[in-house]
Amino acid sequence: MTASWTDRVFLGRIVESLGDLIESQSADLFRQAGLVIPVKSCSLMMAIRTLEPAAAVDLARHLNCSHQLVLQKIPKLLTLGLIDQQPSREDQRKNLFRLTDRGRHQLSLADALFPAIEQAYADLGEGATDIYRAVETTTAALLARPLAERVDQDRIPRPE
Numbered sequence: 001m002t003a004s005w006t007d008r009v010f011l012g013r014i015v016e017s018l019g020d021l022i023e024s025q026s027a028d029l030f031r032q033a034g035l036v037i038p039v040k041s042c043s044l045m046m047a048i049r050t051l052e053p054a055a056a057v058d059l060a061r062h063l064n065c066s067h068q069l070v071l072q073k074i075p076k077l078l079t080l081g082l083i084d085q086q087p088s089r090e091d092q093r094k095n096l097f098r099l100t101d102r103g104r105h106q107l108s109l110a111d112a113l114f115p116a117i118e119q120a121y122a123d124l125g126e127g128a129t130d131i132y133r134a135v136e137t138t139t140a141a142l143l144a145r146p147l148a149e150r151v152d153q154d155r156i157p158r159p160e
Helices: 005-009 011-032 039-051 056-063 067-079 101-123 126-144
Strands: 083-087 095-099
Touching (some): 011 039, 039 101, 067 083
Antiparallel strands (some): 083 095
């Protein structure tokens, strides 16, 4: 199927749909493996393991995402008993996050599952590798030169 210009205009929606499908199918695998870590929080858990004790701002920087996104995910991880928090000794306004024993156990289950998921992606063939490279390349290109700089300004309709 050849993409039309309208398909490319909605590239974000198409990539988001792929992300949703991957999340849903990964969640099934997580459940089978006994994981309660939310799929979209697994990288945050791994970052906490790497940096602990870690402030939200450091986690956001490490994951290259917004501070707000990290703060949105933290309450669920606390509720699940995967992490705990305590005020920083240096700055009482900051909370530091650590894995609990349960969180460490959950990450060990995830570590054991990841090779199987990697193999499943390999089973998709070069297409999956091509998509991965395309997403990485497109992200880097948009960070280097945003859409607004790429659009012919004469083609943007102006309100009257």
